[in-house]
Amino acid sequence: MTDVAQRPPAPPGPNDPYGQVPRGAPAPPRPNDPTTFASGFQELPTLPVGDLRPAGDAGYSAPRRALRRPWVVQLIAFAILLAVWQYLTVASDRVPSIEKVVSFMWTEVTGGSHGGMLVGEFWGPLGLSLQRYAIGLAIGIPAGAVLGLALGTSSWVRGLLNDTTLVLLALPAVVWAFLASLWFGLTSTAPIVAVVLTAIPFVAINFSSGVRSIDPALMEMSKAYQVSRRNQVVDLLLGGTLPNAFTGVRLAFTTGWNSLLIVEWFSATAGVGWRARLWYDALRYAGFVGWILLFVLLITLLDRLVLRRLERHAFQWNQKPTLSFAEDWGM
Amino acid sequence: MATVLIENLTKIYPPTITYPHRVQALGGVNMSVTGNVFVAVLGPSGSGKTTLLNIVAGVETPTSGSVRAVQDGVPAQVGYVFQEPRLLPWRTVLNNMLYVQDRKSDRSRREAEFYLTMVGLNEVAHLYPSQLSAGMQQRVGIARAFLVNPDILLMDEPFSHMDALTGRSLREYLQRVWLHTRKTALFVTHDVSEAVELADRIVMLRPGGVVFDDIPVNLPRPRHPDDPAVRAVEGEVLRRFDSMEAAVRFGAQAG
Missing domain, CATH: 1.20.5 (Single alpha-helices involved in coiled-coils or other helix-helix interfaces)
Structure with missing residues (x-):
């Protein structure tokens, strides 16, 4: 080694009041301690945070x-x-006219007579369908998530199951509905199984691609800091997978609802799909259209009131003020 | 006392599809760092600086040779400031700090807030990285590295993506926090003035990953780039850098 500057190092003093903090020594002074920043520099001001709201419609x-x-x-x-x-x-x-459909559905809700032996029925079929749907999703989404995480994190599992999952994804909901009907007949199990089988591949593939899209630089960082396995799973793996996971879950909600309707249409004795089929067979188009509209309305409300709000909350980190094409073009 | 002992360290990257040749990043590096010193590893692009740091951090494995990073005989805790901040975009600044902590206790939260205050970011702890400037994000990266109470602090050109003014301000923040903690630091850079401003010792690497020179810098702290003493050392380092380049060029011509 060759000395370039012979000036001796600064002795401990006003410029260096801290010296070495030995291992196991008491924690350093807290921010409110006025001596904390006496390290030879003037205390640097905290930078103001600007207004981060978008400019809006001004x-x-x-x-x-x-x-x-x-x-x-x-x-x-x-x-x-x-x-x-x-x-x-x-x-x-x-x-059928809007008025006829509304009137028909009102009779269904109030349990009034449609003429002859036919009486209105609403809450029973609706409740049963929602119950089947909830059970199906409660099984299908976690199962798909576990499969997706395994596909994303293990190349062995990916080699084993990736193609199979893709094939399952390619099968339309109607196929699952028919298979479930064949296997389980006129029971409540058929619609539940159809929802489960429809949900799993959508959730799995999206979770898997979410895991694989995590920036390798973040994994390197985690390795360098020896971040605990728990933190890596919760903060890095699940956090990084969330955008894709949300897409998968939304698709599972939509396609699961579709397959439920199809199974109930063909092989059920109760439920929203069965009720729509009943009025279709009875050539009461107002009833058929009313139940189908209810079906669409429910999935739309679920998406708008629950899923989108959850998504907005979960992705606050990605909501930057941006300029859209429409704004750019003055539309 | 923390020690980094690097012996005959070699790293050769195998051929890839895009570059079908072996690349020697490090060609037998020997160096040791002991105690609470700030060491700058200076070298041009391709001299293996980042590879050296990655191997010390345990992110990469060497082809041959050994690295021992220990504190009182046990493996040392490392804090790493990367070229880019490497923050989780979906976590707030505070939660990014806590990510590297094993337990998210009140104590670790207070410590995280303490180091954020040190780098002037206590007011933005609740914001997400995308809501911060690049300089602010890198300051979070610096605060995070100190939060783990590292025995050895590794920094890989942390200011290279910054404009000159931001880089200068960040160097000031870094000096400030380092003076408070006095951790053993390995700082990789290709900026001579940065190395002289921050380091107690400058290790120069030449292309191919070989130590060319080892220069102590005995200047009082805090240092400022305009200080004539700092400039004098800078001139000397640059002179040696020129002689290294000449040696490399001469060696290449002779080879």
Whole structure:
């Protein structure tokens, strides 16, 4: 070694009041301690955090601002849908009017008579379908998550099961519905199994791709810091998988509901699908359309009121103010 | 007392599809670091600086040779500041700090807040990394490295992606925290002024991963880049760097 600068190192003093903190020594002074920063530097100010909210609609005229509100846009879409329905009612006698459908469903809800032996029934079929759906998802989503995590973390499991899972994913919900009907007949097990089998591949594949999309640099960091296995699983693995996992779960909710309806349509003696089939067979199109609309409404409400809110909450970290094409183009 | 003992360390990367040749990153590095010193590893691109640090951190394995990083005879705890902050985007600043802690107790939370205060980020502990500037993110990375109470602190060109002003400010933050803790530090850089401003000793690597020179820097702290003494040492290091380049060029021509 060659000395370049012969100036001796600074002695402990005002510039260096700390010296070495030996292993096992008491914890360093806390931030409120005024001596904490007496290390020869002036205390550096805490930087102010700017306003992180997006600029919003400033610059648009009042009517354009109103038209850009999400609930207004949705209201317009709903009005268009009703107008198209009304037009089809006038153009074809095979399409029941809005009024007929609402009236029919009201009779179902109140348990009134549809004429002859037919009486309204609503809460029983709806409750049963929701129960089957909940049980199916409660089994299918965790099972798919475990399979997905195994596929993502183990190359051996991936080699063993990845292709099979992809094949299962490619099968349409209707196939699962028919298979479940064949295997379990007119029982409540068939719709539950159909929901489970539909949900598993969607959740598994998305969890798996989520695990594999985690930045290897973060894994290197975890290795360098010898991060505990628990923290790696909870914070890195599950946290990093969450965006894909949400996609998988949303798909499981939608396709599971579809397969439930199909199984109930073909091989059930109760439930939403069975009720829709009943009115279809009885040529009561208002009842058929009413139950199908209820089916669509429920899955839409579930998506809007539960899944999207959860998603928004879970992905706060990714919500940066961004400029969309529409804003860029002044739309 | 922490010790890093590196003996005849070699790292050869095997051919890949994109580059079908073996690459020698380190060609028999010998060095030792003992005690509470700040050592800068200086060298041009391709001299194996990052590989050296990764091997010390246990992220990569050497082809041959050995690295011992110990504290009082037991394997040392390492804190690593990477080139990029490497924060979990889905966790807040505070939770990124706590990620490297085994237990998320009140004590570890207070310690995390303490080090965030040290780097001037106590007000943003609840924000996500994407809501911070690059400089602020790197300061979180520095605070995180100190939070694990490391025996050995490794830093891999932590300011190389910063503009000059931010880099200067971050160096000041780093000096400040290091003066408080006095951890054994290995700091990789290709910036001579950065090395002189921060280090007690500068180890120069030449391309191919061989130690070319080992220069002690005995200057009082805190140091400022405008200090004439700092500039004088910088000039000397640059002169040696030139002679290294000449030796490499001459060696290549002779070979």
